[in-house]
Amino acid sequence: MNTRRYSPIDHLIMNVDQALRTLAGKPLVTERPDPATGVQQIDLDDAQKVEAARLMRVNHAGEVAAQALYQGQALTARLEKVRERMERAAQEENDHLEWCERRIRELGGHLSYLNPLWYLGSMVIGAAAGAVGDKWSLGFVAETEKQVVAHLDEHLQRLPQSDTKSRAVLEQMKIDESEHGASAKAAGGAELPSAIKRLMGLTSRIMTRAAYWV
Numbered sequence: 001m002n003t004r005r006y007s008p009i010d011h012l013i014m015n016v017d018q019a020l021r022t023l024a025g026k027p028l029v030t031e032r033p034d035p036a037t038g039v040q041q042i043d044l045d046d047a048q049k050v051e052a053a054r055l056m057r058v059n060h061a062g063e064v065a066a067q068a069l070y071q072g073q074a075l076t077a078r079l080e081k082v083r084e085r086m087e088r089a090a091q092e093e094n095d096h097l098e099w100c101e102r103r104i105r106e107l108g109g110h111l112s113y114l115n116p117l118w119y120l121g122s123m124v125i126g127a128a129a130g131a132v133g134d135k136w137s138l139g140f141v142a143e144t145e146k147q148v149v150a151h152l153d154e155h156l157q158r159l160p161q162s163d164t165k166s167r168a169v170l171e172q173m174k175i176d177e178s179e180h181g182a183s184a185k186a187a188g189g190a191e192l193p194s195a196i197k198r199l200m201g202l203t204s205r206i207m208t209r210a211a212y213w214v
């Protein structure tokens, strides 16, 4: 277990490092294998590939945002226990980031050109959530993950049935996101006001629509 205590400057440097890795480099991932590895995949036609790549691009952009949200919260969350939890969750989101990117490349698609924008915006939102207090910050994670699970269900409906590799990735992500949400709730996450929930839903709809095209 890592017992070193980091200064605010250490945290700042680690966050800049994390941002650059997310946007342009190799993210820090866990040891878990890509769920698509070894999954039998029949050939998709061109239209199916284009559609699947678009949907996976949306998911990848969502993971960029998730990464930044967690990093933003890690910057401002007060309790050391919560900060560690956020940093661990951020690393798991990196697995998702890598799995989605690999699948997009296989399908011949590209990442969202707006990723730096999603990252910056989400980092600010995450830092704000962390700053208002741990119970709200954890409540924010729980609500985010709940909305992500609903979104993944929708994408599992929309993805071509025959795209078994993308589906394997999304199924595992769904399991992880609901665990992230449940553990945030168990750690004391408060139920957010419904106006905030609606605003979060609206923001993610804007993001998912834009990332589908660019």
Ligand SMILES: [Fe+2]
Residues within 6 Å of the ligand: 063, 066, 092, 093, 096, 173, 177
């Ligand atoms: Fe994720």
Ligand SMILES: [Fe+2]
Residues within 6 Å of the ligand: 066, 089, 093, 145, 176, 177, 180
């Ligand atoms: Fe998550």
